[in-house]
Amino acid sequence: MKRLPARGVRLLVLVGLLAATAACGLPRPGPNKPEIFDGSTLRDGDAFIVEVNDRVNRATAVVPASGFPASFLNAAPIGSDTIRAGDTLGLTVFENVDDGLLAPRESNAATLNEVQVDSSGYIFIPYAGRIQAAGSTPEGLREKITEKLDAQTPDPQVMVTRLAGDGATVSVAGGVGKQGVFPIERPNRTLSGMLASAGGIVIPPEIAQITVIRGKTRGQIWFEDLYADPSLDIALRNGDRILVEEDTRDFTALGATGNQRNVRFITQSMSAVEALAQVGGLSSALADPTGIFVLRNEPQDIARQVLARNDLVGEQRVAYVLNLTEPAGLFLARDFAIRDGDTVYVTEAPYVRWIKLLSVITGTAGAARNVSATVEN
Known part of the structure; x- marks a missing residue:
């Protein structure tokens, strides 16, 4: 049987490994920018691809509704000397x-x-x-x-x-120093006074939310707003329930970032720049600064404003694109608001794929030389 030359063996091994690599695909954290664009409604997908600009930032800068209903805000403080059933x-x-x-x-x-x-x-x-x-x-x-x-x-x-009796009481639960049922008395007839009676809050104040439930009506505010706006220091009523909770909003960071994980909000509002900073920023060796995507199911009203279309019905899948290399790119990213449930995905730079391919080829060549040496021996 005729033996193949060493060069032929190396070539066959190299071709075989390249074919296997092409068939299996190179390792990567997710889709690249062209593949995401292929998911556009203009091509074969069902998502809208939107480049972020000042108009888009204004349309998407929606703050979650919070505050107390008028019935809470307009209620006068209870007279501390008024006698009630149960007193x-x-x-x-x-x-x-x-x-x-x-x-x-x-x-x-x-x-x-x-x-x-x-x-x-x-x-x-x-x-x-x-x-x-x-x-x-x-x-x-x-x-x-x-x-x-x-x-x-x-x-x-x-x-x-x-x-002191139980004729007019309020229950306080959650992130306070002392949970329990407290009588409404002269020092704690308002929300801030009752929180003080319960030992104050024991969670970070910048992400503390206060919910007041009165019958079937409820309202929610940020703890910091309670002291910034005196009108929110509402008068309490018998049977009110006060719940102090830590903000549960989060977003997911994926792709070429310093850290891929689920991230909790640490402030009342968060921009795209702040979100990236929380996960270590862009990976300098991998990230494509022209391909930063924020994936979101956008409510109908906002989607109509962003896309300037009145024919959209229901939630719409939208992929917002941020390009940090543009002159105003960083400013636009700084002003783009991240919302609860968003996915922030950073694509890899195109050259990274070639480096990986070259790495495979280099490894393949080394393997081919080893195979050739084995055959010759």
Whole structure:
């Protein structure tokens, strides 16, 4: 059997390995820029490819709706002395006789501690009967009791004190120093006061969100906005539920970046530049600065503004393209707002594919020489 020359063996091995490489494809983190463009609605795909400019930035700079409804903002603070169902009262009755109706022997004063206002708003006082207390102030209730007892004992003097009770309470949960149910009293009739009563927040303030639930209505604000805008320090109502949570928004970074991972927001708003900085920026050895994509399912209204079309229905897949090599590229990236659920994908530079191919060829040539040496031996 005739043996092939060493050069022929090397050539056959090289061709075979190149064919295998071409068939399997070179390793890479994802699609390149031309392949993403092939997914455009103008070609074979179902996504809109949009180059970012100032108009696009204005149309997409949508801040998630937050704030309190008008019913929360317009509610006046609850009077701290108003008696409510469930409150506990302290009553003292002074009688102007030696042998009074309520006072014990050798005393002219009777003390009734912890008189509970029932669910209907009434209390019971011996010899005065059942008296409506809810809705009255301690002074108003004093006059009612005095009037009832005046017919039983001469010139009674009554003192009424509203003790800390559970008539008007608020529950506070989440990232606070002390979770629990707190009575609405003079120092904590507003949201900020109640948070202070609960020990303050224990999560980073820049990503803390406060939700207030009142019946079937709710509102949510940023903790920092509570102190920036006094109108958000709303008056609380009985039964309010306050929840303090850390911001759960995130985005995903993929491709030729310093780090590929899921990333949580660390500020109320985040630009494309800030998002890239959070994952270590662009890989200087791999990234294509002309091919930075932000992939998003855009709501109908915003998609119509971005694409200047009124015929779009429902959410639209949009791939926004940022080119940092343009004169205003960095400014546009700085102004482009990242939103919850976005995917930030950085493509590889075209030359990286050739370097990988050359690396394969170099390795192939070395393998061919080794094979040739083996055959010759």
